[in-house]
Amino acid sequence: MTDEQFRALFAENFDDVWRFARRRVNGAAEAEDVAAEVFAVAWRRRAEIPADAVRLWLFGVARFVLSNHQRESGRRSRLMLRLARASQEHQPPPEVDGVVWQSLAALSAGDRDLLLLRAWDGLRVPEIAELLGLTTANVSSRLHKARNRLQRQLDRRDPGWSGHVLCESPGERSSRHGPA
Amino acid sequence: MDRPDRDPMHFVRGLDPALRDAPPAQGSPRYNAILEKAMTQTTIPPLATTGPRQPKPARRWAVAGAAALAAAAALVAVVAQIPQKSPRASGIVLAAAEQLSDSTTVRGHAAFDHPGDPTTTADIEWDGRSSRIVFHEAGGVRTVTTIAGTIYEEFDGQIQTVEATVANSLAPFPKSARDVVRAVVTNNDVHQVEDDHYRLTMTDSSRQALGGVAKGELAWFDLDSPEDVNSVDIWVSGDRLDRLTMTGSFGSSDMRYSDFGAPITITVPKK
Numbered sequence: 546m547t548d549e550q551f552r553a554l555f556a557e558n559f560d561d562v563w564r565f566a567r568r569r570v571n572g573a574a575e576a577e578d579v580a581a582e583v584f585a586v587a588w589r590r591r592a593e594i595p596a597d598a599v600r601l602w603l604f605g606v607a608r609f610v611l612s613n614h615q616r617e618s619g620r621r622s623r624l625m626l627r628l629a630r631a632s633q634e635h636q637p638p639p640e641v642d643g644v645v646w647q648s649l650a651a652l653s654a655g656d657r658d659l660l661l662l663r664a665w666d667g668l669r670v671p672e673i674a675e676l677l678g679l680t681t682a683n684v685s686s687r688l689h690k691a692r693n694r695l696q697r698q699l700d701r702r703d704p705g706w707s708g709h710v711l712c713e714s715p716g717e718r719s720s721r722h723g724p725a
Numbered sequence: 726m727d728r729p730d731r732d733p734m735h736f737v738r739g740l741d742p743a744l745r746d747a748p749p750a751q752g753s754p755r756y757n758a759i760l761e762k763a764m765t766q767t768t769i770p771p772l773a774t775t776g777p778r779q780p781k782p783a784r785r786w787a788v789a790g791a792a793a794l795a796a797a798a799a800l801v802a803v804v805a806q807i808p809q810k811s812p813r814a815s816g817i818v819l820a821a822a823e824q825l826s827d828s829t830t831v832r833g834h835a836a837f838d839h840p841g842d843p844t845t846t847a848d849i850e851w852d853g854r855s856s857r858i859v860f861h862e863a864g865g866v867r868t869v870t871t872i873a874g875t876i877y878e879e880f881d882g883q884i885q886t887v888e889a890t891v892a893n894s895l896a897p898f899p900k901s902a903r904d905v906v907r908a909v910v911t912n913n914d915v916h917q918v919e920d921d922h923y924r925l926t927m928t929d930s931s932r933q934a935l936g937g938v939a940k941g942e943l944a945w946f947d948l949d950s951p952e953d954v955n956s957v958d959i960w961v962s963g964d965r966l967d968r969l970t971m972t973g974s975f976g977s978s979d980m981r982y983s984d985f986g987a988p989i990t991i992t993v994p995k996k
Contacts, residue, residue: 548764555760556751563748573746577755580748584763643874643888645736650894650941657939664737695733 546591554594555584558603565607568665570614582610601676604666608676648698656691663688814915818906818923818959821966825982826903828965829853832984833898837947839976845947851898855991870994871895877994884996894941901942902969902980908934909957918958925957927973946971946978 546554559580566579583606587594594602649657658677662668668676674684749755825831833849843863850857855872868879871889878885887893895901909931918924925931935943935951943951946969953975960968970979 551764552760555763559751559756559759560748564743567743567746567748568741573748576746577749577759581759581762584759588763645733645740646888646890647874647894648733649737649740650889650939651896652939653937654939655937660734660737664734665741665743692733695737699733699736 546594551588551591554587554599558600559584561600562603562607565604565666566611568661569611575614579607579610579614582614583607586610598675601672604668604676644699644702648695648702651698652691652694655687656694659684659688659691660695814917814923815910815913817961818910818915818966821959821961821964822903822906822910824965825899825967825985828899828982828985830984830986830989831899831982832987832989833945834981834983835945835947836979837976838978839947842976849898849945850989850991852989852991856895856898857991868994870991872991872993875993879994884994895944896939896941898945899982901938901945902966902982904938904942905935905946905957905969906959906966908938915959921961923959923961925959927954927956946980948975948978950975 562583563576563580566583567573567576570576570579583603586606587603649660652660659673662673662676663670670684670688671681673679673688674681677684679687749759830850830852833847833851835847835849837845837847845863846861848859848861855870857868857870860867860869865881868877870877870879871894874889876887876889876893878887896904909925909927911934913925913928913931916924916926927935932952932954935954938951940949943949948954948971953973954971955973956971958968958970958972959966965985966982968979968981970977972978
């Protein structure tokens with residue numbers, strides 16, 4: 546791969562890799578660090594990049610980089626405190642429904658990974674299968690189960706959530722949940 | 726057919742953090758810096774994926790045989806000191822963890838030791854939905870209350886609040902212990918050390934299983950590197966798990982459970 550070809554690959558995939566990272570770290574700066582590391586690996590291993598699956602290959606590298614990145618972050622800041630403490634970096638925008646966040650958090654890491662690859666990264670089932678090294682049938686079945694488990698978590702936290710959350714006004718939502 | 730607004734994935738899509746941030750623009754200094762830095766990396770030759778396998782070195786059977794004899798002799802000498810492996814131990818421990826998980830409310834006391842850090846202890850209350858954790862740290866007392874999707878952190882007279890997210894949410898307290906026990910005990914041997922004390926020495930498979938436990942569950946044990954755990958000890962009282970410790974190169978984590986089903990009220994902290 547020539548320098549020019551790599552620059553084209555970078556231009557075509559940088560945004561996607563950055564977004565993939567951003568969805569799994571706390572802020573834009575961390576996402577940049579992860580994306581930079583992914584493309585550094587890509588340059589070093591540019592002879593191995595499959596021409597017909599560049600984006601998935603980069604996502605695979607990103608998963609590896611993120612795994613190391615999270616391990617190092619964990620060493621710097623102990624997990625329980627990091628998870629439980631308030632942090633402005635973690636603060637979601639006000640329109641985010643806490644029930645959905647909590648339901649996602651209650652799922653296993655495997656379920657959550659699958660659902661987010663599908664919902665956030667927009668990967669199709671065969672792409673997820675390739676990324677995770679699983680069969681398409683396996684991913685399809687696991688996605689179905691994960692989606693059902695998410696549904697159950699949502700129902701458990703708020704039996705009336707389905708079909709209402711998007712339709713009601715903030716005032717109606719407050720009254721349904723009762724006074725704070 | 727599901728309406729889009731009834732599909733949970735529809736809501737998940739709306740939470741995408743990348744919808745609210747943008748990557749550095751093409752041609753921006755940061756964008757160019759990342760590209761240029763990447764292209765200064767040293768190239769690594771592709772990994773060999775084909776080709777004949779290298780023959781394994783011949784085993785030195787004589788040495789291995791002698792080692793085996795020595796090991797057998799040593800085994801005879803120490804066998805009386807090995808904790809008894811009980812075929813029922815795994816079942817007892819799993820049932821005890823289930824019993825704990827069924828608790829409607831519970832309190833906990835944790836002690837976390839990490840090499841190079843002062844010991845942190847924590848008093849925990851969990852009322853079935855909400856939790857309050859009082860950390861006793863070297864720097865003072867810090868209270869973290871999670872209630873109705875909001876996390877309140879009190880320290881030094883100040884209260885900070887933040888909405889609970891995937892990244893900062895803890896899983897239900899007693900269920901987390903059950904899931905840890907399930908992960909490490911399934912398909913592994915548990916030894917009964919004393920009447921109410923069971924021990925599991927971690928293996929590759931149990932470490933792998935522990936690594937699959939949700940981060941929000943491991944967090945109760947202040948554990949972020951399951952591969953660093955060497956052993957898990959479990960104490961059972963009255964058919965219920967009441968203490969779980971993990972030790973390894975990360976240090977140790979000791980969690981004691983009590984007041985099962987006791988009335989616990991957790992309220993929003995007042996300023």
